[in-house]
Amino acid sequence: MGPMWPLVQRQVEFDAITASLTARSGGCGVVLTGDPGVGKTTLARFATDALPGEVKWVAGTESARSIPLGVFAHLVGASTSRDPVAFLSAARQALLDDGRSRDLVVGVDDAHLLDQLSATFLHQLALDRAVHIVATVRNGETVPDAITSLWKDGHLLRLELAPFSREQSIELIESVLDGPLEGLSADMIWEASGGNALFVRHLVEGALEAGTLRRSGGVWQLRGRAAISSELASLLEHRIDQIPADVLQALQLLTFCEPLDLDTLGQVAGEDAVEEAERRGLVRIVEDGHRLDVRYTHPLFGEVIRRRVGRAAGRRLRGRLVEALSSRAVIGPSNRIRLAELALDSDRSVDPGLLVTAAEDAIGLANVPLGERLARAALDETGGFEAADLLARALLWQGHATEAEALLQSFSPDSLDQVQLVRWGTSRIANLFWASGKSEKADEVLAVLREKVTHPSLVPIIEGIGSVCAVFENRPEEAAAAATAILAADRVLPWAVEWAFFGGGLSLALMGRGGCVPELAARSAAVADQIDGLLRFPAGHGEILALTLTGSFDAAQRRADEYLSLASTGRYVAWGLANILVGTVELARGRFTDAAGRLEQAIAALNVGDTADAISWSFPAYVALGQAYAELGRIHEADGIITEAQARNGRHVAVFGPQLMMSQAWLAAARGETSRAVALSRSAAESACTAGQFGIEAVALHLVTRFGDTTTAARLAELAGICDGQLVDIIARHAAAVATGDGCGVASVAAEFETIGALPDAADAYARAAIAFSRAGDKRRSIECAAAAEALSARCDHMSSPALVEAAHPLPLTSREREVGSMVAAGLSNRQIADRLFVSVRTVEGHIYRACMKLDVADRSGLAESMGTTVR
Structure with a gap:
């Protein structure tokens, strides 16, 4: 038995329907129009169930269409008359003989299927205002003139029922699943269903049945293509069965290669067939630059058509497409990928060189599952190192570190030239360090590369990835120096630039030199299309941290959103990594509920592969989520996620140690253990200072101040002279004002925090100002600041902190x-x-x-x- 599906309330439409069915003047009802499955009948029946009067329903069907007044037979009885006028008169008398016609509502489902006499009968009832009427009509169908005139002549209100919005679809699905739906999966279901209520239901039920929709870490995820239930397939196949053979073949070709440019599809399937498909509303023609592309009007039709094509026919049809596409110049990554993927499953031979190039293209575009498939095929054909390296890179990004390591170890470094050696070594380091958490072994491979690679243009690549290893092992000064030297040189190769941005951007941000990072980010953007597409997301973490640690919250939000837009549909790892960046900004701005939900989904999306526990690039999500939970007062969940972070801790993520301690401090504060929260924050500051993470030290000392300590002002004043941006300067002045009990000074700093968008900091500062004014006996200002603190706390999803608690509950206690x-x-x-x-x-x-x-x-x-x- 499938899940129970509730009704999604459409209040505006519901109110319009009930008003039209109870009106005593003007029109006498409503016609609901819309696509099949959009929910017309469900909403109409729900609205009529709420009415006090009697409702009589009829439904148009194909079988009753040939019977005069057939759908009304059970309401009006049989008639011996063959005169239509007499027949209608008798029907009217039978329907209205109880004398309560003005309270009667006649419901007509699928009114476009009514026979002519039934349509005329309904029209007469409306014309005389004898009853109220609610009818449904399916878009795209031929409708009797008598029905059309119902709304054209103003007898009934015509209400077009639109598909669900994305938010309505998610609300419906989550109510059925009884849990949060991953945002990326929600996008996939919504786009596949077009917001159609019936399609949403069948897609979810089909995915549950197929096992492609499952819960991970409390979050529901769709993995793979949207599954179609057999019931939905049969509904759509009824329409497909009416399609002429040549049009169907055009649609079959399109399902293997969507979108497809109009000229190519017309060449293979025939221009007349394509034109007829468009006339029937099955496809749409869209402009893409200087090209016209053909797409399905609704993606589910493509899925159903694909299911009907056998394997042999599919190979033949793909072969025809390969032949047509190969006859033209194959330019650009997307065209190479498309041709290679088609060729793999076609009856044509596959060029191994194309497979290798297309695999690299796919990995470069962050589509690592497809990159893996193409690289495996290339390796089967060639057995060569290039294909093996691409396969290893695709595997490591998906967390399949064991297979990737075995594949790379099968090649001896002595058998490789220097270019191959660099690829072999950097892939192994990335796999060992960030996918496996084995930083010591990664350092051993790095040492081999430094010994064997001597070519001047290749050495910077080695030093670039070395800078990333250094910063993750908590040696940011070393990492920053190496990255700066690399980027200062002329004619640096793209991979060297990206590794240097990764290591240098993160180290400089942590060191408080975030003002230097945007320049590095610009260098990275210039080579982004020449490296693995997924690398830009963990590399971008330094850029986002630099912007937040300097107080540039609006710029950080814009950049994080840009990263998220790059993580296109179906690329789960990219989507998860991008959400860490967005969640980092949301956390800093006090959007704790949004940040928690986003980080939960990021962790679930990245919890893949045979070494998921060791994946380094997901570690910041655990740390940030612990803080978000704690500030929301969700202590049990904060404790659980911080415990998980501690279990994943190690040398490979040592750089995040101070931030993890700050999350622990927030947990202690949420438990009311303020002295422990202060101690943990101080330990975080000392650890950060020792490593040269002066930006993080400033944040940790600010946390000490927020928790009520008054001894941080001197060191923060020093850090304000070291760190870039306005944030640390404001933090230092906040500490100085708190130390002297200067309520006016603290309130002024609170306003500055609020101006730059640091709302949690502002809330705590206003709370500290309220406490200072209270101790000084200034009750009016204390109340004003406490109110400001409470208002900001509400904007931050009712965050909790020691300062806010004390300001809200002033008590005569130490x-x-x-x-x-x-x-x-x-x-x-x-x-x-x-x-x-x-x-x-x-x-x-x-x-x-x-x-x-x-x-x-x-x-x-x-x-x-x-x-x-x-x-x-």
């Missing part, structure tokens, strides 16, 4: 008494509190006693209630 009270409210025992604070149980009891005395409560329960906070 910071340690407040911390102990918060832990009591969280349900911790005295022993647990003592263990977490590294004090004795007697000391905890003393804090609780003094807090109870100050708040005039009798016991722990009263203290917990007075704290006004609970763990969510």
Whole structure:
């Protein structure tokens, strides 16, 4: 039994229908028009069920179309008269003889299938306003004139029912699946269904049945082509069966190669067939630059047609397309990929050189599953290193590190020339370091390359990937120096530029020199089409960090969105990596719910392959998600994801160690363990400082300030002179104002945070200002700042922090008494509190006693209630 499908409320249309069916003047009803499956009948019946009066339904069918007044037979009874006028009169009397005609609603489903007499009868009822009418008519069908005149003459309101929006489709699917649907999968289902309610339902049920729609990490993902249920296929095949043979063949050719330029399809299938397909609304002609392309009007027709083509026929049809496409110049990656993919499954021979080139093209366009398929075919044909290297690169990006390593190890470095050696070595390093987490072995391969590669144009590639290894192993200064030297040279090869951008961009951002990174990003953009397409996404992490750490949040958002737009439909790894970049910006701007959802989906999308736990490029998502959960007060989930991050930690991601400690600090703060949150933040700052990550050190010390410490101002003033951008300068002035209890100064800095878009920082700053004013006895300003803090907290999805809690619940407690009270409210025992604070149980009891005395409560329960906070 399939899942239960609820009705998606279309309130505007529902209100229009019910109003037209209860009106006492003007028209007497409504005609719903729309494509098959768009939900006309469902909505019409739902609306009539809400009416107090009687509703009588009829339905037009092909079989009843030849019977005069056939669809109304069960309502009006049989007649012996053969005179149409007498027949209609008798029918009218039978339908309306109870004297309550004005309250009667007649519903007509598929009114375009009514016989002429039934259509005339319905028209007369509307003309006389004898009843209210709701009818449905399918777009693209021949409709009797009597029905058409119902809305043309103003008797009935015509309401075109549009397909679901993307948001409505997602709402419907998620309500059925009882869980979040991955954004990329939602796009695929929505585009395949065209928002058609019936198609959405059958696509989801077909994908569930086929196992291509499944849950991963709590997120539903569609992997592979959209599956079509047998019921939906039969519905669509009925329409396909009416298509002439030559038109069907044109559609069969198109299903193997969509889109296809108009001239090529006309050459292979015949121009008349293509024109007839367009006239029937089966295909559409769209402009693509100077070319006209043919596409299916609805993608599901292509899927059904594909299913009907046998293997032998498919090989023959693809062969015809290969022959036609090969007769013209094959220019550009997309054309080479298309030709190679067609040739693989055709009855024509395949050029191994084309397979190799097309595989490289596919990997360059981030379509690694297709790159893998083409590279495997090329390797089967040639057995050569070029094909093997391409296959290894496709595998490592998909997390299949074991197979990739075995493939590369089958070639001895001594048997390769220097160009091949560089490709062999960089692929192995990438696979060992970022797909497997084996940084020591990757360093060994790097040493081999440095020993054997001597050509001046190739050495920068080795040093470029070496800079990335260095920064991930938390040696950012070394990485930045190597990258800067590479990019300062003339005529640097694309791979050297990209590796240098990856290592240099991330290291400079972390070091607080984010102002240098946009120039590196511009160099990378100039060679982006000459390297693996997926590499640009983890390499872009440094660019996004540089923009956020300098306070350029709007620019960071724009760049992250641009990266996301590059991750086109069906490229799951690219989509996951791009969402890490967008999630990083959303987190900095306080869009915690959006960031959490996006990062959850990124982790699920990247949780692939035989070494998914070790994939380094997904590690930042775990760290950021832990912080997002903690700031939302989702403590259990934060604890779980941070534990997962710790299990994946190691030398291969050592650079993210300080950021992981900051996520742990946020978790401690969410638990009410403020002193531990401060200690963890300080440890993060010290670790970052030791490594030269001065930008991260500034953020960590800012966190110390946000958690209530007043001793960070001096070091932050130093860092403001070291780090680029306005953010660290604002952070330093914030710390100075907090240290002196300057409420006006803190409030001024809060406004600056708000202006640049750092809303969580602004919320905490306003809360600190409220606390400062309260201590100074300025109640009015304290209330104003507390209100501003609360308003910003609401804009940040009701984030939680120690400052916000204290500002919202001003109590006559010391910071340690407040911390102990918060832990009591969280349900911790005295022993647990003592263990977490590294004090004795007697000391905890003393804090609780003094807090109870100050708040005039009798016991722990009263203290917990007075704290006004609970763990969510």
